[in-house]
Amino acid sequence: MARTRSRATAKKVGSTTERQVADYLAAALDDDRIDRRVKTGGKDKGDIAGVRAHGERVVIEVKAVRHEDCTKCRRQSGLALPEWTNEAHTEAGNDDALVGAVILKRTGTQDPGRYWAVMTVDDLLAFITGQRHGHRLADAITTxxxxxxxxxxxxxxxxxxxxxxxxxxxxxxxxxxx
Incomplete structure (x- = not known):
């Protein structure tokens, strides 16, 4: 039978994962402005602050998923990539950021360099070129x-x-x- 986390434990794991990701990015990019973002309520701007690409803000939403797809137990992974990328896009809009990305903690590792980074192809293009593309550009025009x-x-x-x-x-x- 699958174990479930209490809300308090889930929040603690989420906070710890956010701290690990922020510290890892700050060290890897040699930028002490990168840190966990203070929660801002309804106009959330992501979990990690201070990340930039091409001089533009990058919003990062961090998720600490507990269980990856498992064919042995046939349990669903709980990965909600469309919802999480939509959340990152909303937060990118709130922060007027170039890109919204999701970082997923991987089961079995505490090394943030081995966590998953998820974004749409349009976000990847924006990350590479420094300019919004496709649906992200359309979102910016309509907003x-x-x-x-x-x-x-x-x-x-x-x-x-x-x-x-x-x-x-x-x-x-x-x-x-x-």
């Missing part, structure tokens, strides 16, 4: 819909390019541009 909010010049450039492309396609096909 910048308030006229009082300044729009990132890169987003304005993409919106102009998309409009120009739509007009060219309409000209070629003879259909009205959207």
């Amino acid at each position: 910048a819909a308030d006229p009082a909010d300044p729009v990132d010049p890169r987003l304005e450039q993409v919106m102009r390019a998309a409009t120009t492309t739509a007009q060219h396609i309409a000209t070629i096909t003879g259909e009205a541009a959207p």
Whole structure:
């Protein structure tokens, strides 16, 4: 029979894992600004603060999963990758971050360098290039819909390019541009 964690134990394991990841990243990147983030309630901005790529903030959500897929016991892993990446994206939006990623503690190791890092391919592209891609770019455009909010010049450039492309396609096909 599978053991279950109490809420207090789960919180302690989560806090310990966050501390391990923050300390590991700070040492590996030689950046003492990287640390566990203070919880901010409804507008959460991830579990680790101070991580940057291309001068932009990176949001990291840390999960301490207890049990990986096991064909012997046929128990589900409890991995909720879509939910966790959506959570990281929401938090990235709250923090105006370039990327939202999830770090998963692996069963059987205390070495954060061996934990799993999970992100969408669009996040990976943003991480590599320093610019949002695909659905993350679309999310940024739709969240910048308030006229009082300044729009990132890169987003304005993409919106102009998309409009120009739509007009060219309409000209070629003879259909009205959207």
